[in-house]
Amino acid sequence: MLHTFVVYVEDKPGVLTRVASLFRRLNININSLTVGRSERAGLSRITLVCEASAEAGHRIRASLFKLENVVDVDDISQAPAVTRELALIKVAASPQTRAQIFDLVEVFRARIVDLTSESLMIEMTGVESKIEGLIEVLREDEGRILEICRSGKMTMRRGHHVSSVVKAMTVTPAGSADESAEAREKNVAGEAD
């Protein structure tokens, strides 16, 4: 089955390698991976989708937690959630053929974000099937698609759910824990002087 994990990690060099290496070690292919900033400074949020047996979910989550830089792990494979992907698609279009693309973009509720005399760029967000649908239609005219850039999935639980771990961290004064450790060191250094 498809597993979806939301993982909060410390924003430090090498952390993504550690997460990816865990899946490599378990011989599990990562289908989709999206990493970006989170609501909290110093923490990155990963949405990771992989194919593994139903029982594997527990072990993956437990193993992720064992990584020193992992702060929280949420297995939302079964939970009601909103999932989105982003796609940028560059298509060849002359002033004569643009109108047809505009119609398509309208139907798919995408947007044109760049336009030249020879091509235009479509930006689209949505679920995977919707993006696939647009690409499929564009492909009907051979040679029209020049470039496709697609993100992995971004997923968030529905309802009033927040990471209890990250919430608990917010109780400490502003700045990441490391920054405060640094500040503490500076203070001490000041005292020593």
Next chain:
Amino acid sequence: MATNGNSQSSTAHLTTPTPLTGAEILWATLAGEGVTDVFGYPGGAILPVYDALRKFPIRHILVRHEQGAAHMADGYARASGRVGVAMATSGPGATNLVTGIATAMLDSIPMVCVTGNVPTRVLGTDAFQEVDITGVTLPITKHNFLVTRTEDVAATLRHAFQIARSGRPGPVLVDITKDAQQGSANFNFEAAKPRPYRPHPMLRVEDSGLDQAAELIRNAKRPVILAGHGVMESGAMEQVRTLAERAQIPVALTLLGLGGFPASHPLNLGMMGMHGEAWVNDAIQEADLLIACGMRFDDRVTGTPATYALKAKKIHIEVDPAEINKNVKVDVALVGDLAEVLEQLLPRIAGRDGAAWLKAIEASKGAVAVHDIKNLPDMGHLYAAHVMHDLWRMTGGDAVVVTDVGQHQMWEAQYFRHERPRTLITSGGLGTMGFALPAAIGAKIACPEKEVWVVAGDGGFQMTAAELATIVQEKIKINIALINNGYLGMVRQWQEFFYERNYEATPLVCPDFVKLAGAHGIAARAVHKRAEVAEAVAAARSAAGPYLIDFQVEKEDAVYPMIPAGSALHEMIRRPGKRVKDPLEETADE
């Protein structure tokens, strides 16, 4: 465990008015963490650290190969429960640690490895002796760090010690660039303290689980406790014993669990698994309840999981949530520190009559004992099993035995009866040949008052035999029992059983080990007959310095019983009674 940390000396003096170099901060932090001994080997990228050593009250043991340093730190940790520390330079020094780190990782041993690296400005340029050691060791460390700033040295090292000794312990590597060692910064031990340790968020010991476990125990007719390495890591010897005695449940031990429950205890079944005694494995296969305490259902313990203990409900008490349902599906999981969980469980456990089950197990021992080599006459041969048995008798079971990997390791586990925790030190998970000699050096330095014996085969011993020189230079009194059969014995045994006796690459031409010891100035003698065993062991024990005994044992003996890989626990190969040309044939019948 939170309890197995090094005792921290007073930290009041650990603030300095003037800045220290990174190298000095490193030693001061180690001292603050209670480190008294470091095993290492110098080199260019760690020279600033070695230069600063003379200012600190820490003993450095110069090894002959960095693998030895890692195994020594490992043996030190296993013998004492304290964090072992190994040190090496960049590049080849660091990569030589790798086998030792993996050994510690597989057996959950708390260890901190410090490596030097090239200066930060040339990191990633393939500079001389540069290797990406944090990349290399990523999957075989609990965590690792690259330190490029002097002001991060103290905090990183302290964090490394916290990680190494907390939860399920493991090795941590700290790679420090040369410029970070040379730079200077203010040092304040207290300020470098890591954030409070966060236990694994998936630890779960709920009342419902405890009640369920108690009920399973109450209703069980044929229960068995499976005690593993976690018993010692958690310090749960008393709790396991109380559980066993109160509910009259027999205890089977994993290899790394030996010593966690006294061998002489009437409820002790002995070692389970591939080379476990037949009655132990039969009891597990017949059991209707298994209570797994700090063990992970390793494949050497279960045989084929699909055939493992099918009649039994299973309770798993384990500190690492990732181990739950990994190899064997369990009915009740109590995820937490073993001692703490058992403290919660014990009030729910009442006295139980286990007589019928214990009697049934006892009855199955008789048939097996006939096959036991211990009960066979030697007829002039020297069997490793006899050597182990005699060594156990003569040392009163008090010695710390450090074994290598192979046949002798299994014979030791079968015939040396361990009464106390940390008296058997062996590489279980990784099965690292060459482990014994260096690990024994570490064990002796951790516990100088203890009698330490190396038990090693002629193959594994030669992998790290260079550390004999370390023994001499550091004046370390350990005794070495070499089980010399001129073969890579365990591999030969597999060839005998499963590869039609095609002894490819297993016969071993060995040096004269007595002369080899002599070349190092180590007293030694060879033993060919059982009658000479006791005298040689006595001579070794009374010798002031290290002593090596070359036990030249039966060449083609095998470890019995044996469960072939991929078989069920009850499908074991027994010591043959009637096989032509078997050396035991003549001894048994004549």
